Amino acid sequence: MDDLDQHLLARLQENARAPVAELARSLGLSRTTVQSRIARLERRGVIAGYAVRTSQAHELGQIHAFVMLTVQPKAAGLVATAMRKMPGVRRLQSVSGVFDLIAMVSAADVAAMDGLIDEIGALAGVERTNSSIVLSTKFDR
Secondary structure, eight states: OHHHHHHHHHHHHOOOOOOHHHHHHHHHHHHHHHHHHHHHHHHHHHSSSOOOOOOOHHTTSEEEEEEEEEEOTTTTHHHHHHHHHHHTTTEEEOOOSSSSSSEEEEEESSSHHHHHHHHHSSSEEEEEEEEEOOOOOOOOO
Protein backbone atom coordinates (compact mmCIF):
# COMPACT_ATOMS: atom_id res chain seq x y z
CA MET A 1 0.00 0.00 0.00
CA ASP A 2 1.55 3.27 -1.09
CA ASP A 3 0.99 6.91 -0.15
CA LEU A 4 -1.78 7.35 -2.74
CA ASP A 5 -3.66 4.37 -1.30
CA GLN A 6 -3.37 5.94 2.15
CA HIS A 7 -4.82 9.24 0.84
CA LEU A 8 -7.59 7.37 -0.97
CA LEU A 9 -8.48 5.48 2.22
CA ALA A 10 -8.57 8.74 4.16
CA ARG A 11 -10.97 10.27 1.60
CA LEU A 12 -13.18 7.17 1.69
CA GLN A 13 -13.23 7.24 5.49
CA GLU A 14 -14.46 10.84 5.32
CA ASN A 15 -17.17 9.96 2.79
CA ALA A 16 -17.45 6.39 1.52
CA ARG A 17 -20.15 7.50 -0.94
CA ALA A 18 -17.98 10.11 -2.65
CA PRO A 19 -18.17 9.68 -6.43
CA VAL A 20 -15.07 8.14 -7.99
CA ALA A 21 -14.73 11.22 -10.23
CA GLU A 22 -14.59 13.47 -7.13
CA LEU A 23 -12.01 11.20 -5.47
CA ALA A 24 -9.94 11.22 -8.65
CA ARG A 25 -9.99 15.03 -8.85
CA SER A 26 -8.99 15.42 -5.21
CA LEU A 27 -6.08 12.97 -5.63
CA GLY A 28 -4.98 14.19 -9.06
CA LEU A 29 -5.57 10.75 -10.62
CA SER A 30 -7.72 9.41 -13.43
CA ARG A 31 -11.12 7.92 -12.65
CA THR A 32 -10.06 4.47 -13.88
CA THR A 33 -6.93 4.55 -11.70
CA VAL A 34 -9.02 5.32 -8.62
CA GLN A 35 -11.53 2.57 -9.49
CA SER A 36 -8.68 0.10 -9.93
CA ARG A 37 -7.08 1.07 -6.63
CA ILE A 38 -10.39 0.75 -4.77
CA ALA A 39 -11.00 -2.69 -6.34
CA ARG A 40 -7.47 -3.81 -5.41
CA LEU A 41 -7.88 -2.58 -1.82
CA GLU A 42 -11.17 -4.49 -1.57
CA ARG A 43 -9.65 -7.70 -3.01
CA ARG A 44 -6.70 -7.50 -0.61
CA GLY A 45 -9.07 -7.05 2.33
CA VAL A 46 -7.80 -3.59 3.20
CA ILE A 47 -11.32 -2.26 2.58
CA ALA A 48 -13.57 -4.74 4.36
CA GLY A 49 -16.84 -2.90 3.74
CA TYR A 50 -18.69 0.36 3.90
CA ALA A 51 -20.75 1.66 6.80
CA VAL A 52 -23.19 4.40 7.69
CA ARG A 53 -21.88 7.25 9.82
CA THR A 54 -24.52 9.25 11.61
CA SER A 55 -24.53 13.04 11.38
CA GLN A 56 -22.77 15.24 13.87
CA ALA A 57 -26.16 16.71 14.85
CA HIS A 58 -27.45 13.23 15.68
CA GLU A 59 -24.30 12.35 17.62
CA LEU A 60 -24.50 15.59 19.62
CA GLY A 61 -27.97 14.56 20.76
CA GLN A 62 -26.67 11.26 22.14
CA ILE A 63 -25.05 10.45 25.49
CA HIS A 64 -21.74 8.62 24.98
CA ALA A 65 -19.74 6.66 27.52
CA PHE A 66 -16.85 4.28 27.89
CA VAL A 67 -17.67 1.23 29.99
CA MET A 68 -14.69 -0.69 31.35
CA LEU A 69 -15.44 -4.30 32.26
CA THR A 70 -13.79 -6.89 34.41
CA VAL A 71 -14.98 -10.35 33.38
CA GLN A 72 -14.61 -13.79 34.86
CA PRO A 73 -11.79 -15.94 33.46
CA LYS A 74 -12.67 -17.37 30.05
CA ALA A 75 -15.96 -15.41 29.91
CA ALA A 76 -14.81 -12.65 27.52
CA GLY A 77 -16.12 -14.49 24.45
CA LEU A 78 -19.59 -15.00 25.94
CA VAL A 79 -19.73 -11.39 27.13
CA ALA A 80 -18.66 -10.13 23.69
CA THR A 81 -21.33 -12.25 21.99
CA ALA A 82 -24.03 -10.89 24.28
CA MET A 83 -22.85 -7.30 23.89
CA ARG A 84 -22.80 -7.57 20.09
CA LYS A 85 -26.60 -7.93 20.26
CA MET A 86 -26.97 -4.61 22.12
CA PRO A 87 -27.48 -1.78 19.61
CA GLY A 88 -26.18 0.83 22.07
CA VAL A 89 -22.76 -0.84 22.16
CA ARG A 90 -20.82 0.79 19.34
CA ARG A 91 -17.40 -0.80 19.90
CA LEU A 92 -15.93 -3.43 22.18
CA GLN A 93 -12.20 -3.88 22.63
CA SER A 94 -10.07 -6.29 24.59
CA VAL A 95 -7.37 -4.43 26.50
CA SER A 96 -4.46 -5.01 28.83
CA GLY A 97 -4.34 -3.57 32.30
CA VAL A 98 -6.83 -3.49 35.16
CA PHE A 99 -9.86 -4.07 32.91
CA ASP A 100 -10.45 -6.86 30.41
CA LEU A 101 -12.77 -5.07 27.96
CA ILE A 102 -13.69 -1.50 27.10
CA ALA A 103 -16.97 -0.71 25.38
CA MET A 104 -17.89 2.52 23.67
CA VAL A 105 -21.65 2.95 24.13
CA SER A 106 -24.29 5.53 23.25
CA ALA A 107 -27.87 6.18 24.28
CA ALA A 108 -30.57 8.76 23.62
CA ASP A 109 -30.63 10.13 27.17
CA VAL A 110 -29.31 9.63 30.68
CA ALA A 111 -32.08 7.18 31.64
CA ALA A 112 -31.37 5.02 28.58
CA MET A 113 -27.63 5.12 29.34
CA ASP A 114 -28.31 4.06 32.92
CA GLY A 115 -30.38 1.13 31.65
CA LEU A 116 -27.72 0.11 29.12
CA ILE A 117 -24.96 0.15 31.74
CA ASP A 118 -27.15 -1.90 34.08
CA GLU A 119 -27.85 -4.38 31.26
CA ILE A 120 -24.13 -4.76 30.59
CA GLY A 121 -23.37 -5.20 34.29
CA ALA A 122 -26.03 -7.92 34.58
CA LEU A 123 -24.52 -10.09 31.84
CA ALA A 124 -23.32 -13.52 32.88
CA GLY A 125 -19.55 -13.39 33.29
CA VAL A 126 -19.32 -9.66 34.06
CA GLU A 127 -17.80 -9.16 37.50
CA ARG A 128 -17.67 -5.37 37.54
CA THR A 129 -18.07 -2.27 35.38
CA ASN A 130 -16.67 1.22 35.64
CA SER A 131 -18.18 3.91 33.39
CA SER A 132 -17.04 7.31 32.20
CA ILE A 133 -19.48 9.64 30.43
CA VAL A 134 -17.97 11.54 27.49
CA LEU A 135 -18.23 15.28 28.10
CA SER A 136 -16.82 16.42 24.75
CA THR A 137 -14.93 15.07 21.75
CA LYS A 138 -11.80 17.01 20.87
CA PHE A 139 -11.46 15.30 17.47
CA ASP A 140 -12.64 12.13 15.74
CA ARG A 141 -10.99 10.47 12.75
